[in-house]
Amino acid sequence: MGAGQSKPESDEKVFQAQVPITFAPDVVNQLSDNLESTETSPQRQSLIDAHIRARIQGELEHLKKEEEDVRQQIEQALEKENLDKEKTMAGEASANDGSSSGDVKTSATLFGDLEEIRNKINKYHAKRDLSAHPEVQQAGSVLVECYKRNATTSLNCWREVDAFKATVSNLEQNYLKSL
Structure with a gap:
């Protein structure tokens, strides 16, 4: 039953040349x-x-x-x-x-805890934002410019300091009235 087919045949194949082969x-x-x-x-x-x-x-x-x-x-x-x-x-x-x-x-x-502290810092910085109060921002920038012009004689900026204090005081009073 197929026993003859399951046997491997040899791998050698011999060919007989009809014409003699010669090499240069x-x-x-x-x-x-x-x-x-x-x-x-x-x-x-x-x-x-x-x-x-x-x-x-x-x-x-x-x-x-x-x-x-x-x-x-x-x-x-x-x-x-x-x-x-x-x-x-x-x-x-x-x-x-x-x-x-x-x-x-x-x-x-x-x-x-670190995340909680970061959130508190972000809230603090948000409260410091002066964009809602341009008069305070302007007075602050005038004061900074005066300090830059008078780097060695900062006492010459007393008028700008008083103007900035007055602006902040007005803002504080308006805030207290709104409460």
């Missing part, structure tokens, strides 16, 4: 010289060099990727270890104090 003596000499010489041709050498360079480059890329993977794993392990250490320190501090919040804060808590 130059071709035979060149082929025999190529077999005897151990040097490779410049074209063959450049192909070999390009192939070797490509394999080295590929291996270098592979090693760089492995190095990056190992670096990321180490960073993740260190981050996890630091978070665990912070949690245990915060737990020990709260157990020693008898309170729910310890002196040692986790990085997440510190990050939240």
Whole structure:
């Protein structure tokens, strides 16, 4: 049942030439010289060099990727270890104090505090905006110009200082009346 087909046949094929094949003596000499010489041709050498360079480059890329993977794993392990250490320190501090919040804060808590402070600073800067009060802004710029003109004799700007104070005082009074 098909046993004959499943056996591999030999790979050798023999062809009998009907016409005798002859090679020119130059071709035979060149082929025999190529077999005897151990040097490779410049074209063959450049192909070999390009192939070797490509394999080295590929291996270098592979090693760089492995190095990056190992670096990321180490960073993740260190981050996890630091978070665990912070949690245990915060737990020990709260157990020693008898309170729910310890002196040692986790990085997440510190990050939240930092965001809260940033929001307060932004609100403060928004309140300092003088664009809604051009008279104060103008008096301030006149005062700054006077100080720049009289860098060594700033007492000569007393009139501008008084004008700025009066403008700010008027603004404060108007604000208090509006309340």
